[in-house]
Amino acid sequence: MQFILGIDIGTTNTKAIAFTASGAVIAQANTTYQPLIPEREAHELDPDTLLQAVLTVVQEVLAQTGRQQLAGLSFSSAMHSLMALDADGQPLTRLLTWADGRSRRAAEALKASPDGPAIYQHTGTPLHAMSPLSKLCYWRQQRPALFRQAAKFVGIKEYLLFRLLGGYWIDHSIASATGLFDIEALDWYMPALAAAGVRPEQLSRPVPATTILSGLRPEYARLLELPTDTPIIIGASDGCLANLGSYALLPGDASLTIGTSGAVRMLTSRPRVDPLGRTFSYILADGLYVCGGPVNNGAALLTWYASRFGQGTPPHTHDLSWFLEAAAQAPAGADGLLFLPYLAGERAPVWDAYARAAFIGMGPGHQPAHYMRAVVEGINYSLYQVANAVKETVGDMRTIYVSGGFIRSGDWLQWLTDLFGQELTVSNTADASATGAAILGLKAVGLLPELAAARAFLEVQERFVPDPQQHTRYQQYFKVYEGLYAALHPAFHQLALLGNDPL
Known part of the structure; x- marks a missing residue:
């Protein structure tokens, strides 16, 4: 039976699962790594370590399943990460994760600025040190030479796709968590870009989460023993995909996750921004949004x-x-x-x-x-x-x-x-985000008619009564x-x- 390889790239580990069109997990792999903390409030990752982690888990899963029935690779990744690249795509920095707190002052200044409320209303991303918007403001103020040298600003998934495929794309889901993206117009929000001091061409091209990419670079095709035209589904963010992978797909369904951090989320059919600024509103796919809140x-x-x-x-x-x-x-x-x-x-x-x-x-x-x-x-x-x-x-x-x-x-x-x-x-659910990525991949390649059809895969293991x-x-x-x-x-x-x- 055909399967999708769902890959979840996180801040402490990368996981992959082989997920069939009938909703069965037939293989999985996991690898871990440690964040780098060069100074107080810093929280960084080596981008090449992440690339190697992805290659490792893909190879391990395919060694268990074989390659003949592979229908595509679909990606989930952590939100709010940022790194700078030069004109040749070479890293100028390591990857700053959501947990990097060095942009706190910049975030507070944004929140207090006249543009702050409108930026939140249009982007759905609270003004906080986690967001790439705040990180860009921090770099602009504290590292002006780096800021001038940078040709591109990208996140985890964008960098990996650049290395694997040679282009710059960002899915609407990840883009909606940057603080730079208009969640209704589905394009970069120019007042936020102006606040950060960046131009649209310095950012990746936004595309829907079900977009299928191809053109695996020959060296990676050989390493993974895959055709260069293997479908690569760009996927969405780990948080939004956790809702999909938890089968919280109907009105009134909520997903609650506790790992290193935690979150509560609900699916909505349109952006829902809290007047008090307490929650986020991010894009999933196919006209679906996720309203929720994360805890550190x-x-x-x-x-x-x-x-x-x-x-x-x-x-x-x-x-x-x-x-x-x-x-x-x-x-x-x-x-x-x-x-x-x-x-x-x-x-x-x-x-x-x-x-x-x-x-x-x-x-x-x-x-x-x-x-x-x-x-x-x-x-x-x-x-x-x-x-x-x-x-x-x-x-x-x-x-x-x-x-x-x-x-x-x-x-x-x-x-x-x-x-x-x-x-x-x-x-x-074995792993909600990786499962969500796989379900999204099934929909993208035509093996699932609609995302809501994944409810058929749900099996309740246990219910707890208050x-x-x-x-x-x-x-x-x-x-x-x-x-x-x-x-x-x-x-x-x-x-x-x-x-x-x-x-």
């Missing part, structure tokens, strides 16, 4: 806590089941201990790179289990706050599909269900949690000044 601090907080305050040897920082088992020894609400989970600043719904983490309500009776429970619940509260903002922007969530590494913990899922007060559904008493208890704690950021916001910014991190 997901399961990475468990690793952080384990490495700083955990017990035992380093393996504990990789297998965190012990953490959740310990957290389960404390009651819901951790006996009055709350955790504000802004260790790495925060995106939705507050969009404040200067926000920081804090334990609130510490008392002499709190044991390690209380702190661990509070950390997990802090992540849950942050996602619930995002979900409320999404619901206010789009409408009620009928079904919530969950994905990410956290679904291996029944305790964590139950606590989240109790907080939300509605069922959470675990589906059969406990009404626990829901009531969590709502009481959440009311306190909601007020913490506003109360501490002035202190966060004062501490940034005292820490030689000027606004």
Whole structure:
């Protein structure tokens, strides 16, 4: 049976799955890498490491499946990345990821500028250090020589496609997360380009997510043992494709993901921009948009806590089941201990790179289990706050599909269900973004009539039902949690000044 190779290029790993026209995963591969942090707030990747990662997972999957039934390669990638290239396409910088916070001052200036509200309304991208718009403003101000030398500014997927195919394209989905793209006109938004100081020819050509490219360079065709005319589906962003890969495709369906970070998203039939600026509105494909909000601090907080305050040897920082088992020894609400989970600043719904983490309500009776429970619940509260903002922007969530590494913990899922007060559904998705890329590829090459037809692949693995008493208890704690950021916001910014991190 024919299959699509869905490839998801992330900031810590690259995954590939072979996904058949009947919705079966017949092979998969994964490779990891580490970010580079040359200075405070930096978060970079070596672009050639990413290219090698893609080649590796493609070779590993094709070694399992063979090549005869391959219908195409379809790409998912992380959003908000940026690197500069010279006129020959050679890198002038490494790749700045969404987590690179050095453009915080530029983002704050944009947000406060007269053009700020219009840029958000037209692009659907909140003004934050994550966005390429802010990164470009930062480079323009802090690295003017680099800015003058750069012929092209591209992201992860664009650079890889340039290396593989020799051209510059950007899918509408990734473009819609740059802060530079008009999500209704489907073209670059000139006021945003003017704010960044770039010209349209310095950016890639925007194309729909189902666009099929070809012309694999001979050296890569030989390496991968593929014809040069192998269909390459440009694909979409990892966040939008996670909705597709989670089968959250009907009105009222939501996707909730917790990995290193986290997000809540809903599919919409038109752009839905929040009047309060709390959420994003990005393009998926075929007239579909995704409204949602990402949080910076997901399961990475468990690793952080384990490495700083955990017990035992380093393996504990990789297998965190012990953490959740310990957290389960404390009651819901951790006996009055709350955790504000802004260790790495925060995106939705507050969009404040200067926000920081804090334990609130510490008392002499709190044991390690209380702190661990509070950390997990802090992540849950942050996602619930995002979900409320999404619901206010789009409408009620009928079904919530969950994905990410956290679904291996029944305790964590139950606590989240109790907080939300509605069922959470675990589906059969192996990797939501890679699966979404494969589904999009099936549609592009004609093996799937429409994206909604992928619902036929859905298999519900488990449903978690809320406990009404626990829901009531969590709502009481959440009311306190909601007020913490506003109360501490002035202190966060004062501490940034005292820490030689000027606004």
